Structures are given as structure tokens and as C-alpha cells.
Amino acid sequence: MKVLACYHLKGGVGKTTAAVNLAYLASTSGAKTLICDLDPQGASSYYFRVRPKFVSGAKGFLKKRKNMSKNIKGTDFDHLDIMPADLSFRHLDIKLTRFKRSKQRLRKLLSPLRKEYDFIFLDCPPNLTVVAENVFDAADRVIVPVIPTTLSQRALEQLLSFLKRKKYPAKKLLAFFSMVEKRKKLHLECMRELSASLDARLLPTAIPYLASIEKMGTTREPIVVTAPQSAAANAYRNLWHDLQAALSG
Amino acid sequence: MQIQKRFSVPEATLLQHILDVIKTQFSVQKEPLVRKIQHFYDTFDWRLFNKSLVLQTDGTDVSLGSYVDDLVLETVPCKKLPKFVWDLPDSPLKKRLAPIVEMRALLPLFALRKRTTPNRILNEDAKTVVYLDFENISIKQAGKSLLPLPLTVSLRPVRGYETEAARVADLLEKTGLQQATSSSFAAALQETGFDTQRYSSKLNVLLQPDQRSDEAAKQIFRFLLDIIRKNEQGVLQDTDTEFLHDFRVAIRRTRSGLSQIKDVFAETVTEKFKKEFATIGKASNQLRDLDVYLLDADRFRARLPEHMSDDISPLFVQLQKMRQSALQDVRKFVQSDTYCNTLIDWQAFLNQPPANPAAAANAERPIATVARERINRRYQSLLKKGRRIDANSEDAQLHALRIDGKKLRYLLEFFASLFPAQQLGILLKQLKKLQDNLGQFQDLCVQEMELQQFIDSISLRQRGARKTIAAIGCLIGAIDREKWQVRKQFDHIFKDFASSKNKALFAELLSNQKEE
């Protein structure tokens, strides 16, 4: 089983869109796949038409490992399940710190699911708190969408130095370019610089900025399902191939 | 957990009514018709059925489902199901199947032609919360016309939406639908009349304690003869190695029974068949030996350092060739007059009414008494022989002990129905431990010797001969070490077997018969 986190400390970069489409693609090969919506905003739950949980309270969720599997719901697609967002995750960071070994809590919670799933995708909220440390600890790879702008570049540097400080292996991180606009000179320049510094940690496929991707908000399905022949779907398929290659390499 | 529910639909016209009822509470989205032909498989001895598993192919995937519902447990892309598990693509399905099926061939049972119209039942977010499949299924069997099963509606739940599934099930029940046989496979199996009890190599003979011993013996032998007969075809067609194995075990048990259930038949009869069954047994010795080697090929390779593991390939090529000719010999033998006449005579004898006056001293005595005497004698002799073995004993002494152990085991199995199952089970398990140790020792001794002989047969001019010899030398070394380890374990395994606790158990078993 592989745990793949879509994460960035920056918001609105395409984490959820990637998590939703990659998880779907993983499941189409017959691999048993779970997407965990760790973001209290519940965007990935929304895309799969699953209501976030209101009641359980993060405390219950964090305490009982059995709860994990009880909360899982089947999506409309074979082999793909979802752990919907829990609204009480809003204060997840504070609650996490109340536990012993608070940084390993997520890994421990996921462990009973190891047998059941081939892939677990984590759709993470944007921040750099103890939640992030849990994600880095639990994930085999952390997939980071990077919009090729100077601001993003700075955020990425921040993330890299955070990783270094916390002594996570550098190759845990895999970046890809997100919302790329080929006509923007700045984007191209920025991509050139980052490619050099990220080297093997950069997945070759870039996801272009496409208005069609935003339509996922109304179709409430992965774009790979609604428009399988579209440029967007192709881009996510290529990204999934890259990711598989990186995982087996 | 997910439970699939199936309902039979007496008339196709009801389907619309069912949908209308559901639409009072949910919206329904009809999916396009799915046509599928599923082929089902099991081993000759129903290994999957006995584990409530169902193996099927649909031309793109192989999947393993459960017998109690139509839910799929594991699936792997694979167009054609191979005859043997080891040829399946590596996958969780293979991992799960391999220890159950082992070396048995996967044989086709029948096919189901399925026309399924799935209906998605949606909640207010247009999320599918349960599937309702309208299924039109027919059984396809070679040389027979399509046999339609009654129409069914299956409720396929979605994880986490159990409440909704229960609500839909309620609605269906309110329309008066009756629940159908759990899975379509189970329904079809009933309809085709396949006999799932048709074969098991396990001895299962129900004797009465006060039954005449000659009659009881015949009953045991008839059971064994049936096993012999049922395996002949598979031996001739070389379907898999276990047909010959079961065939041989039944022959061996017959021989053992003839000499161990003493004085129940006329001496001339016993001697005639003892001799003839010995001939039958011998005829396939070589083929079985070769089968064992070839089945164990991976284990032989694993004993070698990795860089040498391919160097013994010539050994297996040679063994495969030898197997081909050994198989021809066995085929010829099973079709020979010698073999056929023995079995015909034997069957005729077993079907004769008991001889009057009795043909031998034990013939009319109650079987429970004779069984206890025989078991007790075997057991005492086993203990005596075992106690004489120490670190300096010859290999031959261990081999002899193994043969005695086997005789005891056969006796216990022949007469199992006369004793309390639980006690007998414990003793058989203890005995099996001892037998496994002795059997392993014997196999390793034989293999060591045979590999030595194989080296002698290699011509040094053959390509790669030196490498092969080196690899086999290495293998002999590994086997020798293993042999001594197994030998060392004998002491405590025998001590366990001969413990006072086990002795007491035996004494108890032999004193009180099973209460009726």
C-alpha cells in the first residue's frame, strides 16, 4: 500500500483537483483506492457528492482507529472509496497536539487500512502545522502542485527548508507544475529555474491552466470521467503515469 | 458489512412496478444493459466450493467471489484462466488462491449468460447509494441448450450507505418479492445438479460397532475402490498430479487394509489381492517420484545460492523427459488386462454377500472389537520400535518406524466412525506430527541418494555439465544438512508422541466406544 499526499502550504494551487483525478485514475486499474479528505472545507468530498461528517468530532475520530473504516463511503466508481471530510477537523492541529507522539498519529490511524487499500490519497488543507508533520510522517510521497510564479517559488522554498529542518528524506517530495499558462513568459522562466533545482523530484507532466477544470465544481465528478478525451484529462493521465514511474523507480 | 440481497421476480412485468415503488422515495437512473458470459471453475475435489469461494472468468478478468452472494472479493486482468494457479499473473487473487488450490487443475463447471440492467438509486445529492440490478441469467453447458434461471433483482450496496440499502430492501419486500438463492452461482449449481459431494479423497466410512468384521472391511474397501475408479480418468488424461496421488493413496490403503484387518476374508482371497494390488502400486512408483521432484522444483532452487539456481535446470529438463515416458507406462498399465481384471475381480468380491460359514476367524466378530485389537497392537509396536531409536540408530530403523506409523494412521482412519471424533482427532494430529518428521527424513534420504545417482549419469562432455554438477553437489550438501536437522528433531517429537498424556488418551480411546 502506498500513501500519497497532495499537499502544499499554499492554498488554491490544485491539490484537491489533483487528488480527485489521480485517485480516480488509480482505481481504474483495479487498484483498491481510498481518498481521505483531511480538509474541513470538504472539497474532495463535494466532488464525490458525499456529505462531510458533522457529528463525530475530531476527538472521536482521532481516538478510535476502528472509526476510520466505519466512516468510509463508496464513491460512484468501482474500487474507489472516500473518507469524507470531518467538519471538526478545523481544530485538528490543536487536537492532535493533545496526543502522545502527536506527529505519528495519522500514520497510526491509517495502519488498519493498509491491508484493504493499494493506494490512499490524502487531500490536505494548506498549512504548516502539526497536521503537515503528520502528513509527512504518514505519506510515502508528498505530491506538491506548484504554480510557476515567484510567490509559489518562495512557498516551495519554505516547504523544502521545513522538510530539511524536520529531517524528512528529501525524495519524499514530488512536485509538478499546476495551472501553467504557456503564454506567460514569467511562467516559462520560473519553470526553467525550478526544473533545475528540483531535478528528479519534479514530475515531467505539467497541468495547464484550463477553464474546463473549473467545471468540476458543477459536474461534481473527476474531469477524467466527464471529459475523458479533453486536454485536462490527458494531462492528469500523464501525471499519473509519471507518478507511477516515480513510485516504482 | 456489505450483504447483497437477491430477490426472485416471478414475472417480467413486475419490474416496472418495482421501479415505481422505489421512485416514491428515491430518484432512479437506469444504466445501459450489460451482457456478460461468466465461466466458472473449481478443482476436481471442490476446493473452492468447500471454502465458499467462486472462481470465474469473463474474458477480460479473472475474479474470485463468494458463494453466499455475488460480490467480488479479488479480481485480476487475465483473458484466459490458466489451468494451474502458478500461471496466473501475480496478484492478491493469486496469493489467496494458491494455498487453497495448490497443484490442482482448475476445471470448467459451466457458464452463465448474464444480461444485467443496473439501476442507480440516487440520494438528493445525486449520489449513488445503492444499485438495483435486474438480472436475466441462463446456464450454458457444453452440448446442452440454454437453461434460463428465474429473473432476479439484486440489491448491490454501496459502502457507508447501509441505511439507504435497508430502506430499498424494505420497499422491495413490501412489493411482495421473495428473497432468492444467495448467489447466481449457487442457484445455477443447484439447477445443473452438480454433485459437490462427488469427490473427496478423505476416508469417510460410517461403520456400526456391532457390524460383522468382514462386512465392515468390505465397506471400507468399496469406498477405496470408488476413489480409485474416480481418479482413473484424471490419471489417464494427466489432468494434474493429484489424480495419481489420490489413486495411489487409495491403492496403498487397500493393501494396508488387506494385511491389517486380519482374518476377515479367506486366506487365498487376501493373498491374491495383496499381491495384485502390490503390482498396481509399483506400476506408478516412478511417475509419482518424478511428480514430487517437479512439484518441488522451486524449493530445490531455493536451496541453492542465487547465482547457481539456474544451473540445476538441466536436472529438471531431464526429469521432465523421464516423466513423459513414465506417464506413458502408467497409461499403458491402467489400460492393461492385468489392471482391469484385478479391479473387476475385486469389485465382484466386494459385492458378494458374506461367506457362510465364515471364511476366517475374525469374519463374524464385531468390527469395534477387532478394530480395537488391531489398533492397540499397532500402537504398542510403534511405541516399542520408537523407544529403541537413539542417536546412533540406522536410517533403516526410522524408515521402518514410519511404515508402522502409517499403518496405525490408516487403521485409525478406517475405523474413525467407531470412536469419539474429538479424541481421535487429537491422536491423529499427534501421529501426523511424528509422521511428518519421519516422512521428511525419508524424502531427504532418498533425494540425496538419487541426486548422487544423477551426477553419475551426466556426461562431462555435455555443455554446462560442470556447472550442473557443482549445483547438484551444493544441493546435496543443503539436503544433507536439512536431513540432520530433521533427524535431530525426532527425539523430542517422539517423546511428545509417546507421552503419558497421549498414552492415557489412547487407552481411553480403546476402552470406550463411541456412545450411540
Ligand SMILES: Nc1ncnc2c1ncn2[C@@H]1O[C@H](COP(=O)(O)OP(=O)(O)OP(=O)(O)O)[C@@H](O)[C@H]1O
Ligand atoms: N489546471 C487548472 N486550471 C484551471 N483551474 C484550476 C486548475 N486546477 C484547479 N483549478 C481550479 O482552481 C481552484 C482551486 O483548485 P483546488 O481546489 O484543486 O486547489 P487546492 O489547492 O486544493 O485549494 P485549497 O487550498 O483551497 O484546498 C478550483 O476552483 C479549481 O477548479
Ligand SMILES: [Mg+2]
Ligand atoms: Mg483543496
